[in-house]
Amino acid sequence: MWDRKIEVGELNGKTMLVMGVGAIGGEVACLGKAFGMKTIGMNRSGKPVQSIDHLYDLDHLMEAKPRADYIVSSCQVRMKRKAFCKKNTSKP
Numbered sequence: 001m002w003d004r005k006i007e008v009g010e011l012n013g014k015t016m017l018v019m020g021v022g023a024i025g026g027e028v029a030c031l032g033k034a035f036g037m038k039t040i041g042m043n044r045s046g047k048p049v050q051s052i053d054h055l056y057d058l059d060h061l062m063e064a065k066p067r068a069d070y071i072v073s074s075c076q077v078r079m080k081r082k083a084f085c086k087k088n089t090s091k092p
Contacts, residue, residue: 012036017068019061020075021049028072040064042075 021041029051046057
């Protein structure tokens with residue numbers, strides 16, 4: 001049964017942060033683009049990725065979180081991911 005108390009909104013115009021823009025993260029970003037989302041991402045190398053509008057490296061990871069409406073984690077960097085998720089920099 002559908003729970004109508006859950007807020008549902010449009011993805012168009014929202015921002016998705018993809019943590020770990022490798023093969024899987026790149027495909028997720030492409031899907032976000034198909035829904036009209038802005039995409040920001042993080043990878044270790046800092047090398048540009050076609051489906052990412054703005055790319056961060058690990059040293060600037062914490063700057064990305066406040067810009068994101070949605071976060072997708074596809075990275076293997078467990079310690080950085082853990083620290084990233086614990087920081088309280090969420091949008092209100």
